[in-house]
Amino acid sequence: MKRVFGVKKNKEPPPSVQDASDKINKRGDTVDEKIQKLDAELARYREQIKRTRSGPAQEAVKARAMRVLKQKRMYEGQRDMLYNQTFNLDQVAFAAEGIKDAQQTMSALKSANKELKGMMKTVKIEDIDSMQDEMMDMMDISNEIQESLGRSYNVPEDIDEEELMGELDALEADMGTEALSDAVPSYLQPDKEPDLDAELNLPAIPTTHAVRPSNRQNTQVDDGLGLPEVPRASLRD
Numbered sequence: 001m002k003r004v005f006g007v008k009k010n011k012e013p014p015p016s017v018q019d020a021s022d023k024i025n026k027r028g029d030t031v032d033e034k035i036q037k038l039d040a041e042l043a044r045y046r047e048q049i050k051r052t053r054s055g056p057a058q059e060a061v062k063a064r065a066m067r068v069l070k071q072k073r074m075y076e077g078q079r080d081m082l083y084n085q086t087f088n089l090d091q092v093a094f095a096a097e098g099i100k101d102a103q104q105t106m107s108a109l110k111s112a113n114k115e116l117k118g119m120m121k122t123v124k125i126e127d128i129d130s131m132q133d134e135m136m137d138m139m140d141i142s143n144e145i146q147e148s149l150g151r152s153y154n155v156p157e158d159i160d161e162e163e164l165m166g167e168l169d170a171l172e173a174d175m176g177t178e179a180l181s182d183a184v185p186s187y188l189q190p191d192k193e194p195d196l197d198a199e200l201n202l203p204a205i206p207t208t209h210a211v212r213p214s215n216r217q218n219t220q221v222d223d224g225l226g227l228p229e230v231p232r233a234s235l236r237d
Contacts, residue, residue: 018093021086035072042065
């Protein structure tokens with residue numbers, strides 16, 4: 001059967017944009033190498049033309065240089081064409097990469113949308129509102145429990161506020177009298193000097209003067225304290 005109908009050949013996959021771009025770049029590198037060789041050959045011919053005199057020999061060198069120059073122009077045209085092809089392939093590759101990115105973005109958005117829809121089915125606004133109401137009710141019950149536990153015992157409920165205010169005023173008056181009784185005495189205050197004479201009520205100390213002996217006869221006069229008063233004349237002597 002294989003001999004009659006033959007064997008079906010497997011088709012190779014078409015080259016990708018990147019493969020085509022790499023192949024063209026390799027061809028461009030080959031053309032660039034040929035152009036560099038032609039440039040070196042033209043430089044050698046230019047030196048020969050300068051060294052030779054005008055005549056048949058110089059004309060022959062010029063002819064060779066013209067042939068090499070034509071080849072260089074041909075390779076330069078091929079290189080420009082390859083560069084244009086590479087540029088077009090790069091543009092196509094950029095567009096293809098943009099489309100792939102867009103496809104991946106759309107796939108990610110679809111997956112996220114599907115996941116959000118599944119999550120929204122499990123979460124409902126009515127359930128959230130009811131849960132909030134239950135929380136508020138439990139907080140109110142907790143406050144009532146705390147108030148009940150903090151309630152005082154054996155405290156009369158019919159207390160007159162005016163009577164309490166009168167007791168408070170009396171307590172403040174008692175505190176004021178205690179503050180006055182506990183005041184620091186004047187002689188212990190740092191701002192005033194203590195007056196010991198006023199505190200002890202002592203009499204003034206009499207002044208005495210030294211008297212030199214004199215031959216004159218002095219008359220003793222009582223100064224009121226039982227002591228003789230010294231005459232002034234004796235003090236002058």
